[in-house]
Amino acid sequence: MPEAGPRAGGDDLAAWMSHQGERAERALDAALPAVAGAVDGLGAGGLLEAMRYAVLGGGKRVRPLLVYAAGEVSGAAPEVLDAAACAVEFIHAYSLVHDDMPCMDDDEMRRGKPTVHKQYGEAMAMLVGDALQALAFEALVKPLRVAGSLAMAKVPVAEMVGVLATAAGANGMAGGQALDLGAVGKRLSRRQLEAMHRSKTGAMLAASVRLGLLGGGLPAPDTAAAAAAYADAVGLAFQVVDDILDVTTDSGTLGKTAGKDMAQDKPTYVSILGLAESQRLASDLGRRARGALEPLGEPALRLAQLADFVVDRVN
Amino acid sequence: MPEAGPRAGGDDLAAWMSHQGERAERALDAALPAVAGAVDGLGAGGLLEAMRYAVLGGGKRVRPLLVYAAGEVSGAAPEVLDAAACAVEFIHAYSLVHDDMPCMDDDEMRRGKPTVHKQYGEAMAMLVGDALQALAFEALVKPLRVAGSLAMAKVPVAEMVGVLATAAGANGMAGGQALDLGAVGKRLSRRQLEAMHRSKTGAMLAASVRLGLLGGGLPAPDTAAAAAAYADAVGLAFQVVDDILDVTTDSGTLGKTAGKDMAQDKPTYVSILGLAESQRLASDLGRRARGALEPLGEPALRLAQLADFVVDRVN
Numbered sequence: 001m002p003e004a005g006p007r008a009g010g011d012d013l014a015a016w017m018s019h020q021g022e023r024a025e026r027a028l029d030a031a032l033p034a035v036a037g038a039v040d041g042l043g044a045g046g047l048l049e050a051m052r053y054a055v056l057g058g059g060k061r062v063r064p065l066l067v068y069a070a071g072e073v074s075g076a077a078p079e080v081l082d083a084a085a086c087a088v089e090f091i092h093a094y095s096l097v098h099d100d101m102p103c104m105d106d107d108e109m110r111r112g113k114p115t116v117h118k119q120y121g122e123a124m125a126m127l128v129g130d131a132l133q134a135l136a137f138e139a140l141v142k143p144l145r146v147a148g149s150l151a152m153a154k155v156p157v158a159e160m161v162g163v164l165a166t167a168a169g170a171n172g173m174a175g176g177q178a179l180d181l182g183a184v185g186k187r188l189s190r191r192q193l194e195a196m197h198r199s200k201t202g203a204m205l206a207a208s209v210r211l212g213l214l215g216g217g218l219p220a221p222d223t224a225a226a227a228a229a230y231a232d233a234v235g236l237a238f239q240v241v242d243d244i245l246d247v248t249t250d251s252g253t254l255g256k257t258a259g260k261d262m263a264q265d266k267p268t269y270v271s272i273l274g275l276a277e278s279q280r281l282a283s284d285l286g287r288r289a290r291g292a293l294e295p296l297g298e299p300a301l302r303l304a305q306l307a308d309f310v311v312d313r314v315n
Numbered sequence: 316m317p318e319a320g321p322r323a324g325g326d327d328l329a330a331w332m333s334h335q336g337e338r339a340e341r342a343l344d345a346a347l348p349a350v351a352g353a354v355d356g357l358g359a360g361g362l363l364e365a366m367r368y369a370v371l372g373g374g375k376r377v378r379p380l381l382v383y384a385a386g387e388v389s390g391a392a393p394e395v396l397d398a399a400a401c402a403v404e405f406i407h408a409y410s411l412v413h414d415d416m417p418c419m420d421d422d423e424m425r426r427g428k429p430t431v432h433k434q435y436g437e438a439m440a441m442l443v444g445d446a447l448q449a450l451a452f453e454a455l456v457k458p459l460r461v462a463g464s465l466a467m468a469k470v471p472v473a474e475m476v477g478v479l480a481t482a483a484g485a486n487g488m489a490g491g492q493a494l495d496l497g498a499v500g501k502r503l504s505r506r507q508l509e510a511m512h513r514s515k516t517g518a519m520l521a522a523s524v525r526l527g528l529l530g531g532g533l534p535a536p537d538t539a540a541a542a543a544a545y546a547d548a549v550g551l552a553f554q555v556v557d558d559i560l561d562v563t564t565d566s567g568t569l570g571k572t573a574g575k576d577m578a579q580d581k582p583t584y585v586s587i588l589g590l591a592e593s594q595r596l597a598s599d600l601g602r603r604a605r606g607a608l609e610p611l612g613e614p615a616l617r618l619a620q621l622a623d624f625v626v627d628r629v630n
Binding site: 033046047048051094095098101103104121122123124126127129130131133134135136137138140141142144145156157158159161162164165166168169170171172174175177178181182 | 348361362363366409410413416418419436437438439441442444445446448449450451452453455456457459460471472473474476477479480481483484485486487489490492493496497
């Protein structure tokens with residue numbers, strides 16, 4: 001763990017988020033294939049253009065911000081953090097593209113623009129999601145492929161790939177989506193709802209924190225445990241706030257269709273606990289997240305601030 | 316490269332293929348999550364069951380066989396080869412599930428069974444494909460996550476992950492699928508058809524060979540070049556034979572719908588070159604593949620035999 005000390009940008013969260021958000025945007029742009037590379041005039045460029053449409057120019061970049069904030073704890077190399085930030089955002093972007101398709105949530109608006117299948121057709125949207133998932137793993141290992149690089153020797157690359165794959169797969173995000181499919185029209189217990197969200201959203205948020213840590217080498221067990229407790233609370237808070245915003249905010253502010261959980265008869269924290277109790281739960285989870293970070297001291301400042309941001313956000 | 320010498324199983328290709336095919340089947344079964352792990356009675360087991368349905372009990376396992384055959388050249392550890400074999404087959408299986416969906420090829424029969432979306436619905440088929448792609452990367456790195464294992468220290472894990480991701484993504488298989496979408500109803504040149512198939516099928520076949528080599532450490536440049544020339548020829552041969560079988564063989568033998576390329580007005584080697592010329596091309600490519608292996612000597616025997624198998628297969 002690096003020494004705590006004065007840092008560029010001070011403690012102003014908004015400035016830090018803006019700076020790191022732009023950094024993520026540049027990294028994503030650089031990691032996406034250039035459209036100019038179309039093969040033989042056959043239209044491969046269409047896929048590359050649609051991938052860029054799906055990823056760039058929108059989104060809160062919460063997952064990359066968690067990677068960068070965890071990187072302040074681990075002292076990971078900037079290029080390793082950029083790679084991990086791209087990886088988690090590519091996974092997130094692919095999941096939105098597939099989730100919006102007619103056979104899933106059938107949504108027409110995302111990040112204030114037509115969804116990918118509305119813009120490019122269903123077959124292309126399927127391929128965009130598939131190619132973005134592959135790109136996530138390609139981007140993650142890119143700075144680590146230089147054989148014999150001493151700076152990269154301590155990075156546990158197999159562990160990082162495994163963490164990302166597990167969080168994205170059947171025991172993580174994709175598994176949570178399957179639970180979500182099965183939950184439509186059912187009355188879930190709070191425990192069941194939490195189990196669903198721990199997989200569907202929580203797993204990738206936790207993976208973002210873990211990747212930021214692992215980028216600096218295998219963390220000490222107490223550091224890993226503190227970060228895991230933090231990530232679990234932030235992940236649940238994120239979903240509780242999502243459910244609150246779905247009923248309290250209009251589609252224009254959200255950048256996606258508001259009220260759709262209720263319209264699709266999906267169980268949410270608000271439908272199970274009510275609005276006031278959900279708001280109290282979000283605040284509690286935010287405090288729990290901050291509390292979990294105490295053993296990590298000053299380097300965890302940005303992680304702590306991001307917990308507040310997740311609870312207080314308006315879209 | 317290990318010394319050439321007598322080997323168990325001798326030179327009988329059928330026995331070797333049967334043995335390695337069963338080995339791949341066991342490895343795939345072990346790498347797929349157990350259905351028993353369903354969370355909270357919410358039906359996550361449905362996804363896991365559908366993933367097993369999509370992967371097990373069918374398929375020629377050509378990609379795993381290429382991994383194992385390349386492993387005889389590199390001397391890679393058995394568990395690393397099993398991991399790579401699972402990885403390439405999971406990618407292949409996911410691509411079939413998504414490719415069969417109504418928004419793509421809309422097929423109802425695969426490996427002699429109803430396709431995944433026919434059996435489990437479209438939303439589940441989408442998630443099965445997504446989760447299988449993640450599982451490919453999880454399986455690939457699994458034996459390499461043991462920190463400090465000396466036996467694994469020489470395995471270039473970042474390079475292996477990058478090879479798999481690139482072959483599966485926008486500049487590989489998914490890109491080839493996008494070219495395929497754009498080619499329907501068009502008259503392609505032979506060069507354009509080859510460019511499409513190098514991405515769509517060839518990239519993952521070549522990745523199978525490369526992963527089998529990399530599992531034993533970074534190969535010498537001449538070994539890598541010989542294997543790459545081999546893989547390119549085998550990949551094209553595989554597709555030429557696929558196109559021939561589509562018009563010469565019935566659906567029962569193929570285990571999938573025969574004649575569908577013509578029905579969907581897709582350009583094929585047969586439609587561009589005619590049947591006799593396509594058969595001659597397949598034989599030429601088989602010879603070219605064998606010739607490329609000459610510098611590798613006796614350890615490349617199984618790769619050479621697999622080239623013959625790819626050209627002579629009947630389904």
